[in-house]
Amino acid sequence: MIKTGMLAKAVLCGTLLASLSGCVAMVAGSAVMGAVATADRRTLGAQTEDKAIAVKAEFQIPKIAGDDAHVNVNSFNRKVLLTGEVRDEAMKAAVEREVRAISNVESVINELEIAGPSSYTQRSSDALVTGKVKASLIDKKTVSAVSFKVVTERGTVYLMGMVTQREGNIAAEVAKGVSGVQRVVKIFEYISEEDLKSLQPQQASTL
DSSP, rough: OOHHHHHHHHHHHHHHHHHHHHOOOTTTTTHHHHHHHHHHHOOOOHHHHHHHHHHHHHHHHHHHHHHGGGEEEEEEEEEEEEEESSSSSHHHHHHHHHHSSSTTOOOEEEEEESSSOOHHHHHHHHHHHHHHHHHHHHHOOOGGGEEEEEEHHHHHHHHEEEEEEHHHHHHHHHHTTTTTTEEEEEEEEEHHHHHHHHHHHHHHOOO
């Protein structure tokens, strides 16, 4: 059994290394990664499709946006969040159209800013904030931290996941209390408390 404090530290370090180096961090170890995957409330098919959507979008977007843009793509249960910076409204719309055309994409939340690409310092700060939010969620005993996807862009924290209203509110309050967070945006797919109870036995059996 991995202790909560150790897991929180592993997630924080892993997030920083993965975000800054562009490599898959192995700090948390295969046991942690396996636990995260099996506890995911999405179906296995949705998880696979989300990965495929992100890969396709990251391949196509540079062809449209070029080097003077910085676009991050995060897909959760086929809902795609676009964050980063593009040069103008036309580019912002073009990127969204390209992503919407990808198979299995159900909706697009376009949070792209009209600005120059963020600096390395800003991206490093955002990576640190993401790690701290994830670690804080792990330390919070009343929610399942692995049920949340955390994305940070220019100090704004976007929270994604399949959660109850109660879980979403708790997570938002936790994120707001983390140093460096300027704003919290909830992009949740809400489920009922009854739905949550039906999911928990299935998750427990896979751990």
